[in-house]
Amino acid sequence: MARVLIVDDSPTETYKLTSMLEKNGHVVMTAETGEGGVALAKKELPEVVLMDIVMPGLNGFQATRQLTKAQETAEIPVIIVTTKDQETDRVWGLRQGAKAYLTKPIEEKVLLDTIADVLV
Secondary structure (H helix, E strand, O other), rough: OEEEEOOOOOOHHHHHHHHHHHOOOOOEEEEHHHHHHHHHHHHOOOOOEEEEEOOOOOOHHHHHHHHHHHHOOOOOOOOEEEEEHHHHHHHHHHHHOHHHHHHOOOOHHHHHHHHHOOOO
């Protein structure tokens, strides 16, 4: 299965996502800030990144843009995972380079299917 980096400032959301992923065989790394997520992605080179949008400091849109523009992380698919469900947010997230956009709460099957889709 995949090495997944979760970037989310909510311990509850991180726990939920980690539980879903680990029980399905994925290896999970976590970061609580956009800056930490970008740094960890460059260091560990996960196979996929799950990115929240609303975080202090570097937000998820900015962090996604940094990851998709940096040479060493440009090939890592980013899936935005957020409570922001406006169409303008979805369009903006995809314009920043995200491969998919999911809104919380996320069903386990949808999350796993989306990860499988972006890894193809």
